[in-house]
Amino acid sequence: MRVLIVYGTTEGHTRSLCHFAARALGEAGFPTAVQPAASGRSPPVPTPYDAVILAASIHVGRYQPPLVAYAREQHEVLNAKPAAFISVSLSAAGITPPDWETCDDCIARFEHETLWTPKAVHKAAGAIRYSQYDFFKKLALKFIAAERGLPIVTSRDYDLTDYDALSRFVTGFASEVQAPR
Ligand SMILES: Cc1cc2nc3c(=O)[nH]c(=O)nc-3n(C[C@H](O)[C@H](O)[C@H](O)COP(=O)(O)O)c2cc1C
Numbered sequence: 691m692r693v694l695i696v697y698g699t700t701e702g703h704t705r706s707l708c709h710f711a712a713r714a715l716g717e718a719g720f721p722t723a724v725q726p727a728a729s730g731r732s733p734p735v736p737t738p739y740d741a742v743i744l745a746a747s748i749h750v751g752r753y754q755p756p757l758v759a760y761a762r763e764q765h766e767v768l769n770a771k772p773a774a775f776i777s778v779s780l781s782a783a784g785i786t787p788p789d790w791e792t793c794d795d796c797i798a799r800f801e802h803e804t805l806w807t808p809k810a811v812h813k814a815a816g817a818i819r820y821s822q823y824d825f826f827k828k829l830a831l832k833f834i835a836a837e838r839g840l841p842i843v844t845s846r847d848y849d850l851t852d853y854d855a856l857s858r859f860v861t862g863f864a865s866e867v868q869a870p871r
Pocket residue numbers: 698699700701702703704705747748749750751752778779780781782815816817818819827830831834
């Protein structure tokens with residue numbers, strides 16, 4: 691069984707998570723290809739794959755437009771196939787119900803805009819890469835992080851992803867596709 695992962699990313703963390711997920715899937719016996727939603731080349735073709743996973747991160751309440759456009763263009767294929775979504779954000783790392791509702795609102799809007807209803811959704815906590823942000827992004831991220839009780843010391847970066855949970859999600863999803871209960 692072959693899996694395709696298509697991602698959108700702004701600072702690269704979602705790309706890293708997708709390559710991590712592909713390694714976990716490969717080790718579990720599911721060969722996996724990873725491709726960006728937009729690369730200047732022709733878009734990834736989902737039809738030859740048995741299962742598809744899309745992944746994107748939230749920036750100011752929205753997922754990357756190329757990934758949203760890809761999901762919208764492919765929504766008929768995605769709705770017909772076993773297809774899952776990984777939503778990467780700091781809201782997923784938050785500790786209060788309003789954080790999780792923010793995450794759920796973004797996912798609901800994504801589903802509405804793309805006409806795609808994923809068979810499974812995983813909310814992954816993202817990263818704070820203070821070292822890569824310009825002055826204004828750093829300020830914005832400090833605000834977003836402070837609101838969610840996350841680190842605001844800007845002299846280092848933070849990877850908040852639970853890699854075990856991500857691995858369990860993707861391998862569980864693929865196993866379920868291969869041998870439905
Ligand atoms: C400018 C900016 C805006 C962001 N806005 C949000 C947001 O509205 N909600 C949220 O939960 N996380 C937000 N984040 C956190 C990102 O989702 C997180 O850093 C993620 O790991 C980025 O993934 P990427 O590197 O694949 O783009 C924001 C990050 C940046 C840099």
